[in-house]
Amino acid sequence: MSAGRSPYDTAPPVAAAILRVGLALLIAFGALAVGIARWQVWEAEALTMAPDDPLVLAAQRSAPRGPIVDTRGVVLAETELVGGEARRQYRSVAAAPILGYWSPVFGTSGLERAYDAELIGLAGGSPSEALLRKFERSPYDPATLHLSIDLRLQEKAAQLLGADRGAIVAIEPATGRILALVSSPGYDASRIADPAEGPAYFATLREDPASPLLDRATQGLYVPGSVLKVATALAALDSGAVAPETIFRDQPAEERTGHVVEGFRVRDGHHPMTGDRALDLRRAIEVSCNIYFARTAVLLGGERFRAWGTAAGFDAPIPFELPTAASQLTDRPPGPNGGFRDDAELANAGYGQAQVLVTPLQMALLAAAVANDGVAMRPHLVDAVEWSDGSRRATAPEAWRRIAAPTSAAVVREAMQQAVEGRWGRAFAGAAKVPGVPTAGKSGTAELGGSGEPHSWFIGFAPVEGARIAVAVVVEHGGRGAERAVPLAGQLMAFYLGLGR
Amino acid sequence: MTADATSVRRWPVRPRPRPRELALLAVVAPTLLLGFATLRTQQLAAAGTDRLTLGDPIVPALYLGLLFAAHAILTLAGRQTDQVLLPAVGLLGGLGLLLMERLPPSLVVQRFGPLELGLGSLQLLWLGLALAIIAAFGVLVRSDTWLRLYKYSWAAAGIALLLAVFVLGHEVNGARLTLCLGPVCGQPSELLKVILVVFLAGYLSENRALLASRRSRLGPLGLPPLQHLLPMLATWAIALAIVIVQRDLGAALLFFAIFLALLYVATARWSDVALGLILFVAGSAALYLLLPHVRTRIDIWLDPWAQAQGAGYQTVRALYAFGRGGILGTGLGAGLPQVGDVPAIPAVHTDFAFTALAEETGYLGSLAILATYAVLVERGLRIAARSADDFRALLAAGLTLVIGIQAVIIVGGNARLIPLTGITAPFLSYGGSSLLANAVAVGLLLALSDRGVALPPPPRRPAAERLVAGLRAAGDRVERAIT
Numbered sequence: 012m013s014a015g016r017s018p019y020d021t022a023p024p025v026a027a028a029i030l031r032v033g034l035a036l037l038i039a040f041g042a043l044a045v046g047i048a049r050w051q052v053w054e055a056e057a058l059t060m061a062p063d064d065p066l067v068l069a070a071q072r073s074a075p076r077g078p079i080v081d082t083r084g085v086v087l088a089e090t091e092l093v094g095g096e097a098r099r100q101y102r103s104v105a106a107a108p109i110l111g112y113w114s115p116v117f118g119t120s121g122l123e124r125a126y127d128a129e130l131i132g133l134a135g136g137s138p139s140e141a142l143l144r145k146f147e148r149s150p151y152d153p154a155t156l157h158l159s160i161d162l163r164l165q166e167k168a169a170q171l172l173g174a175d176r177g178a179i180v181a182i183e184p185a186t187g188r189i190l191a192l193v194s195s196p197g198y199d200a201s202r203i204a205d206p207a208e209g210p211a212y213f214a215t216l217r218e219d220p221a222s223p224l225l226d227r228a229t230q231g232l233y234v235p236g237s238v239l240k241v242a243t244a245l246a247a248l249d250s251g252a253v254a255p256e257t258i259f260r261d262q263p264a265e266e267r268t269g270h271v272v273e274g275f276r277v278r279d280g281h282h283p284m285t286g287d288r289a290l291d292l293r294r295a296i297e298v299s300c301n302i303y304f305a306r307t308a309v310l311l312g313g314e315r316f317r318a319w320g321t322a323a324g325f326d327a328p329i330p331f332e333l334p335t336a337a338s339q340l341t342d343r344p345p346g347p348n349g350g351f352r353d354d355a356e357l358a359n360a361g362y363g364q365a366q367v368l369v370t371p372l373q374m375a376l377l378a379a380a381v382a383n384d385g386v387a388m389r390p391h392l393v394d395a396v397e398w399s400d401g402s403r404r405a406t407a408p409e410a411w412r413r414i415a416a417p418t419s420a421a422v423v424r425e426a427m428q429q430a431v432e433g434r435w436g437r438a439f440a441g442a443a444k445v446p447g448v449p450t451a452g453k454s455g456t457a458e459l460g461g462s463g464e465p466h467s468w469f470i471g472f473a474p475v476e477g478a479r480i481a482v483a484v485v486v487e488h489g490g491r492g493a494e495r496a497v498p499l500a501g502q503l504m505a506f507y508l509g510l511g512r
Numbered sequence: 513m514t515a516d517a518t519s520v521r522r523w524p525v526r527p528r529p530r531p532r533e534l535a536l537l538a539v540v541a542p543t544l545l546l547g548f549a550t551l552r553t554q555q556l557a558a559a560g561t562d563r564l565t566l567g568d569p570i571v572p573a574l575y576l577g578l579l580f581a582a583h584a585i586l587t588l589a590g591r592q593t594d595q596v597l598l599p600a601v602g603l604l605g606g607l608g609l610l611l612m613e614r615l616p617p618s619l620v621v622q623r624f625g626p627l628e629l630g631l632g633s634l635q636l637l638w639l640g641l642a643l644a645i646i647a648a649f650g651v652l653v654r655s656d657t658w659l660r661l662y663k664y665s666w667a668a669a670g671i672a673l674l675l676a677v678f679v680l681g682h683e684v685n686g687a688r689l690t691l692c693l694g695p696v697c698g699q700p701s702e703l704l705k706v707i708l709v710v711f712l713a714g715y716l717s718e719n720r721a722l723l724a725s726r727r728s729r730l731g732p733l734g735l736p737p738l739q740h741l742l743p744m745l746a747t748w749a750i751a752l753a754i755v756i757v758q759r760d761l762g763a764a765l766l767f768f769a770i771f772l773a774l775l776y777v778a779t780a781r782w783s784d785v786a787l788g789l790i791l792f793v794a795g796s797a798a799l800y801l802l803l804p805h806v807r808t809r810i811d812i813w814l815d816p817w818a819q820a821q822g823a824g825y826q827t828v829r830a831l832y833a834f835g836r837g838g839i840l841g842t843g844l845g846a847g848l849p850q851v852g853d854v855p856a857i858p859a860v861h862t863d864f865a866f867t868a869l870a871e872e873t874g875y876l877g878s879l880a881i882l883a884t885y886a887v888l889v890e891r892g893l894r895i896a897a898r899s900a901d902d903f904r905a906l907l908a909a910g911l912t913l914v915i916g917i918q919a920v921i922i923v924g925g926n927a928r929l930i931p932l933t934g935i936t937a938p939f940l941s942y943g944g945s946s947l948l949a950n951a952v953a954v955g956l957l958l959a960l961s962d963r964g965v966a967l968p969p970p971p972r973r974p975a976a977e978r979l980v981a982g983l984r985a986a987g988d989r990v991e992r993a994i995t
Contacts, residue, residue: 025905026897028780032773032909033893039920040886044879046929050834051875058835063828 060128077130077153079110079122081162082394088113088123088200099123099204103162105169108226109192109333109392112200116209121226122156122392125332129154129396157395159188167506168193171499177466177486178227180375181503184478186408187379187388190507192372194227229329230336232368233485236457237299237492238468239363241423242377243308244292245385246319248419252311255422258289259306270302275355277305277362284435296426296453297436301362308361309354316340316357317349323380323414324373324387330411331372332392338369364458375483377414378470381423382451382478385415427451428475440469442498445505449475452500454492464488469496473504480507528590533583536599541576544606547844548572551614554845571636575609578640582647586958589651594961596891598646600884601954604939605639605947607881611868612636612861612942614845619861620942631861631942638944642951649955656960660903663714664977670707673700674750678757689760701754701763702936702949705918708767709774709910709953716778717902724779747771748791752799759805762921762935768792769917774910778902813931829857830864830926833871841874861942863934867926881940882923888954889916895961908960911953 050058058064075097078089088101088110099113111121119127132151168179172195181190196219202212216223225231247253262270266282281298288294295303308316320326320340329335340360343350351357359365372390380387389411396404415423428451430436431443440454452471459465467489472481482500489495548571579602586593609632617630629637659666677700682690689699716723751764772788799806808823816824816831833856836842847868848856857864870878892912899905915938922941925932936946 025777025780025902025909028777029893029897029905029909032777032913033889035773036889036913036916036920037886039924040882040889042929043920043923043927044882046924046927047834047870047878047882048875050831050927051837051870051878052839055835055838058832059838061832061835064832064836 059133075132075151075153076113077132077155079130079156079158081158081160081165083161084157085162087158087160087162098206099201101200101204103166104197104199105166105193106160106162107197107200108194108228109158109160109165109189110200111333112198112203114204114206114209114213116206117203117213120224122158122332126154126156126393126396130156132398152398152400154399155397156393157397158392159183159190159394160192160392161190161507161510163510164503164507165191165193167191168503169195169197171503172486175486175489175495176221176227177484177489178231178371179482179484179499179503180228180371181480181482181507182375182379182390184379184382184472184481185388187390187411188394188408189390189392190480191503192228192392194225194231196221196223198223226333227485228371229331229333230370231485232336232338232370233466233468233487234457234459235363235367235369235374236455236465236468237301237363238374238453238455238470238483239367239369240296240299240304240361241381241427241453241470242320242323243304243311243316243361244296244423244426245323245381245415245419246316247307247311248292248422249319249415250311250315252315253292253307255292257307258291259303260289262300262302262306263287263289265302270305270358272305272309272358273353273355275359277301277358281435284438292422293426293429294435296423297429297433299430299439299454304361305358306361308357311361313341313347313349313351313357315349316360317345317351319414321345322412324376324412325369329370329372329376329390331390335372336370338373340367342366342368363455371483371485374468374470374485375481376411378452378472378483379478379481380412380414381420381427382472382475382481383420384417385413385420386410387412387414424451424475427453427471430454431471439493440471440497442493443469443471443501443504445473445501445508448473448505448508450501450504451475451478452497454497456491464490467492467495467497469500471500471504473508480504526590527588528592530583530587530595533586533595533598536596537579537583537602540599540603540606541579543603544576544610545572547607547610548613551610551844554843555614558845571609571613571632575606575636575639578643579606582643585647586650591650591962593650593958594891594895596887597954597958597961598650600888600891601646601939601951602643603884604881604888605642607869608865608937608940608942609635609639610844611865611940614872615855615861615868619855634944635942638947641944642939642947645948645951646955646958649952650958653956653959654962656904656907659710659907660714663711664980666707666714667711670704670711673704673707674754676700681758689758689763699943699945701758701760702943702945703952705763705766705770705914706911706949706952706956709770709907709914712771712774713903713906713910716774717906720778720902723775723784724781745791748788748795752795756799756803760934761806761809761931762925762933765921765933766914766918766935769921770910770913773913773917774906777896777906777909809931809933813928816928826858826864827928827932830867831928833857833864833867834927837871837874837877839875841870841872841877844872847872859934862936863922863932863941864926865941866923866937869940870926882919885916885919885938888912891961892916892957895957898963899960900963904960908957911957911960914953915950 076090076099079087081087086102087106088099090097091100101110109122111119111123113119113123123130130153132153164181168181168191172179172193175195177195179191179193182188183190198216203209266279269276269278279301281300285298290298290300290303317340325338325340328337341350341356351360356365360367376387376390389409391406394406428449431440431450431452440452443452444450450471450473452469455468457466457468467486468484469492470483472478482503484496484500486495582598586598612635613632615631617632619631620634622629622634677689677691680691682692689701690697691700747768751768754760754764772785775784775788800810812824812827816827818824836848857867860868866881869881889912892908896905896908896912899908918935918938921930921933922935922937924930936943938950939947
C-alpha cells in the first residue's frame, strides 16, 4: 500500500452506507404505497362520486339515470328519452326543494347532486357486484332512490303554504325519517332540465328577489321567537337552573311594567289572562311568558345555554343529505358568558329574539326530540338505495344527539300539550289541535324590528305519546303564530294522521 | 484448418446462457401480451365489435422481439452481468408502451421525412433505442477508466450543457428545458443527471477520507473542511439556478437528492445530510417567497380543491383518476384518460403516466409498478455494494438512485404526497431523452455488475487534478492560519 492510500483506511466502508440508503428508499416506496392507497382504496369511492369527476360528467351525458320514488313507490323523478336525448322529468313541483334538479347545462342540486353517483350507477352495491360489472359492457347500474317522503303529505304541505314565503319540515320522531320538506316559493325542476327552456327559466329564478332556488327548510335562517322557549326550557331543566315548579315571585307584578334587564325592558301580553298568578315552567310555556324565559335564561347563564345549544346541533351544519345552514343562539364565537354580549342579549335570546337564528329543520328536530324522550334522531330523506339486482343499501335509524334528559323532555311535552289544549293555551295554539288526537306544540311570533309583519311560527307533534309526526312551520311575515302557522300545522298533522299507516 | 480450437472460434468470448434473465422474460412477455390483447379487445368493444382478439400484433411483437434480441446479444457476449435489470426495465417499458398505445396517437406527432409517427410508434422507437443502448453498454463497456479519469471533463461538459439550455433552450409549458439540434429536440437535464453521478462518483471516491474527517464545527454540526464544503454549496447553487432559470423543480430536487445520498454513501455522516437538508429547506423557503410558480406548486399541493378549475385542475383530475381505478382498476383501455378529445389529466403521457396506469390497473397495478422499481433499486444497490472499489460503488449507487429517486419524486407528486414536479416516471413516461438517459444508467449498471472486469491501473493525475490539489493545499494553509 502506498502512503496515498492511508486516508482510505480511516474512511467508513461504503457498503453499510449503501444498505442504509437502500433502506431509506424502501421506506420511501412503502410511504408511496400507503399514500396511493389513500386515493385508490380509502377515498376511492368518495372521489369517484365527486360531481366534477370527468367520469361522472361524461356518464351524465350518456348513461341512464335511476328514478327517485316516494315512500309508497310513487315516481318523483325519472329520465325519459325525448328525441333520442335523455331528459329528466319531475312529477311534482312540490318536491323540488328535496330533489333539486339535474341539467346537462347547470349541473345538479339537491338529492340529484348528493346521490349523483348512485343515480348514474357508478357507486356499486357489494364489492363483488362491482367486480362483476367490470366485465360487462356497460359499467353503469343506475340505482333507484327510495325516499321517506310521502308525496301526498308533501303536496298537502305545499298547498297549505300556498303563495306565502316560508318552509315546512315534517319528521317521524322515532326514526328521523323526513316526511315532508317544503320551501316556498319553489320552482319547476322539469323546466330547468329542459334544454330549450332551461337557460331563460334558470336566469329568471336566479334573479327573482324571492330566491326560489334557496331551500328555506334547510338553509333559511329565521328569528324563531317564542318557539325557542322550548329550547330554553330543556336547557334550564337539564342543567338544574330551574325545576318544573320554579316560579319568579316578581313576575306577576312585572307583567304590567315590564322586566328590566340591564336597561332593556322585557314585555308580555298575557297578563289579562293570568292576572296575579306566578307562573311555573309549564304555565309559562302554555301562555308563552317572555319574562319567565328571560329570567330563566339569565339564571341558566350564557355558558350553559350556549353549551346546550352546541350539543343540540346549533353552531354547526346539521349532517343531512342536503346542504344545511348552522343555527345560532348568538352571532358571536364562544367566549365568556357563552359569547353573549351581556345579560340583555341573553335574556332576549331566552325567548327567541336578540341574535338567535334557526333553520326550520333544526326546529323540527327540536320538536321531534321532545316527542322522542330527548333524543334527536339523525334526519334522513333516503330510506334505501336499490340496485337493479334487488340489492339494497338501507338507511338505519340512528340517534344523532341527546338534547335533553327523558324527564326534562316529559315536562316540556306536557307543557306543549297544555299550550295546544290547555285552558289558556288554546287561545294561542288551539288551532293546531288534531281532532281526537292528543296534540302538543308551541307557537311563535318572531318580531323582526322595524315595521314588517312578524314571522309566524309553530313547532309541535302528535300524538303526544308515541308521536308519529313532528312539524316545524314558518311563514315569513305571516303575522302572529296563531294567525297562520298554527292552523296550518294542525291541518297538516291531521291530514297525515288521517292517511293511516 | 488447424486443430487449434481457439483460433477458429467465431466469437471472442464463449456465449454464456442467462437462465434467470430468460425465465423472467418468459414471465414479462405473456404479461405484456395479455395486456395488449385486453387493450385491443376493449378498443374493439368500444368500436362495436365484441370478440376476443389479439388485434394488431405488430407493436407488441416488435417490442418483445427487441427485448429478446437484447437478451440474445447479452447471452452471446458471454459476460457475467446482472440478469434481473433487463426484464425489470422490459416490464416497465412495456407497460409504458401499453399506455402510449392506449392514448390517442395524435397527442405527440413527429415527422421524419415522409414518415409521420404518432405517440405509440414514437415510444416504440425510443424504447428500441433504449434497449439497444442497454445491450451495447452491457456488451461493450469493459472498463470504467474513461469515466474515472475524466471526471472534471465530464463536469465541464455537463455545465456546458446546462449553460446551453439556459441560453439556447426553448420554453415549453413555462419551463425552459428543451434544446433543439436541427429537427431533433431533447431535454439535456435528463443526460445531465447521469453526468452528475459520474462526476460525483469520481470526486467523492477520491476525497472520501478527507470529507469524512472533521476539522471545523458549526454549532452541533461537524463540518467537513471548508474547501470540501464548496462542492455541496456549488451543487446547491446549481440546483437553485435550475429552478430559477429553467423553472425545472423536478430536476433540481432530483439533483440535490442524488448529491446528498451519494455524499452520505461516501462519508456515512448524518450531519452532512442534515446540513444539506437545512440548505434545502432554506432554499425552498426562499424560492417559495420569491417565485410565484413555486408558490403555486406548494399551494396546489396543500389544497388542490381550492382551485380545482384553475391551477389545481391537473392534480384534482389525477386524484379522481386514482379513485376511479380503485383496488382492481378499470381494466386496460376502460379508464378515462380523455373526455372527448381532451386528456382528462393534462400531460397524462409524461408527468402522469403512473397515474394513468394506476387508474387502469388499480392499486394492485400501482403496487406492481412500485415493486418493479424497488427491484431495480435493489439490484443496482447490490451491484454497488459488491463493487471492487469506491468509485464503482459510488457510480453504481448513483446511477441506481437516479432511477429510484426520480420514481419516488414523480409518483409521490402524482399521489399528492409531495408537491408535483414535472419529471418523467423512468421507463413509463413518454419521452426520448428520459428513456435514453435512463437506458444509459441501466446499461452502465449492467457493465459494472460484471465482476470479471479488472480494476484500471493506478491513475495518472491529469493536469486539472494537479491544479485542484494545489488549490486544496493552499486552502489548507489558509485554514490553518485562521485556526
